[in-house]
Amino acid sequence: MTDRRTFIRGSAAAASASLLGFPAIVRAQARTPLVMMTPFGFIPDFIELMNGISGGHFAKQNIDAKLLGGQGTSQPVQQLLAQKVDFIRASGIDVIRTVATTKVPLVSIATIYQGSAFYMISLKSKPIEKAEDLKGKTVGIVSVAGSTDVFLNLILAEGGLKPEDVKREVTGNSPGALQIMKQGRVDCFIASIQVIHALEKMKEDVVSWSTDKYAPMPGQCYVTSREIAEAKPDLLARAMKAMRASCEEIMTQPLKPIYERASKDFEIPGIRNIDTIVEMQKISVDKLWLSEGRENLLRNVPKLWQNGVDEFKNNKLGDPGAAEGLYTNRFVDAT
Numbered sequence: 001m002t003d004r005r006t007f008i009r010g011s012a013a014a015a016s017a018s019l020l021g022f023p024a025i026v027r028a029q030a031r032t033p034l035v036m037m038t039p040f041g042f043i044p045d046f047i048e049l050m051n052g053i054s055g056g057h058f059a060k061q062n063i064d065a066k067l068l069g070g071q072g073t074s075q076p077v078q079q080l081l082a083q084k085v086d087f088i089r090a091s092g093i094d095v096i097r098t099v100a101t102t103k104v105p106l107v108s109i110a111t112i113y114q115g116s117a118f119y120m121i122s123l124k125s126k127p128i129e130k131a132e133d134l135k136g137k138t139v140g141i142v143s144v145a146g147s148t149d150v151f152l153n154l155i156l157a158e159g160g161l162k163p164e165d166v167k168r169e170v171t172g173n174s175p176g177a178l179q180i181m182k183q184g185r186v187d188c189f190i191a192s193i194q195v196i197h198a199l200e201k202m203k204e205d206v207v208s209w210s211t212d213k214y215a216p217m218p219g220q221c222y223v224t225s226r227e228i229a230e231a232k233p234d235l236l237a238r239a240m241k242a243m244r245a246s247c248e249e250i251m252t253q254p255l256k257p258i259y260e261r262a263s264k265d266f267e268i269p270g271i272r273n274i275d276t277i278v279e280m281q282k283i284s285v286d287k288l289w290l291s292e293g294r295e296n297l298l299r300n301v302p303k304l305w306q307n308g309v310d311e312f313k314n315n316k317l318g319d320p321g322a323a324e325g326l327y328t329n330r331f332v333d334a335t
Helices: 004-019 044-054 074-081 092-102 147-158 177-182 193-201 226-231 233-252 255-262 271-289 302-314
Strands: 032-038 063-069 087-091 106-113 118-123 138-141 167-170 188-192 206-210 220-225
Touching: 032 044, 032 074, 032 233, 044 063, 044 233, 044 255, 044 271, 063 233, 074 087, 074 220, 087 092, 092 106, 092 147, 092 220, 092 302, 106 226, 106 233, 106 271, 118 147, 118 177, 118 193, 138 147, 138 177, 147 188, 177 188, 188 193, 193 206, 193 271, 220 226, 220 233, 226 233, 233 255, 233 271, 255 271
Parallel strands: 032 063, 032 087, 138 167, 138 188
Antiparallel strands: 087 220, 106 220, 118 188, 118 206
């Protein structure tokens, strides 16, 4: 942003040039516009994207970045295909499913969550310890036809069960699902790692296991279309440099000031409980960002994509084609 002093200095320089007979032209290099979109507003989990803007990392790459908050997983994909955004954050399972069912040309240009964010949770007194235990049970999912619904189908298939072998109940993604389970309305539920952490702090007697136990695949990715990737390679490479810088800052600097700075630009839900948010983000970094090692930060790990594709094909949930067609590391490797 140009402040008043810079403007005055520029004006004085232009006036002097004019008096000396030189053309009075003062040019500022325009930043390249970039639009991104999250699937669910500006929840604390998306801090690396918000920090890319609030921390000035996109600006350092001469990018004028804008972050939009979506309202569900399908909206960002629609905006991407309409070329109203340049890349979105989406789950690996949604990328595989979307390509398998619609054949739209989505491609992951980076992976921020190498592991699954979702866990199967049950009471220690009535544990669900393996896929086979789900037969005849009622399972809580975050949303109908969402990622947890698909993960449940994959888990059931691995246990030799069919989708109709369980009943499903929407329980959302919060510790409140525990009360639904205690009331007997569900026998178990799938929720995020943050919910697990909250329940552990509440000292609740639960057992849990990651969906990676049966269906390992990339967790959360930055996704664009093949058309955009081919049309804007330099912009996406610079954008990934900005994202890497943002991630590095989050991993090495105090998190509380980073969230406080971002909250001036974005309405972050729950920001009043910033200490809890910081604690949960540290868990996300350790268990999700770096689950494949620091050397794979932001990289698309081939074996995870292959596992995801194999799960879909083997369980007849759709054919997304070759795993190699779903991702590229050309932009991350350029950083």
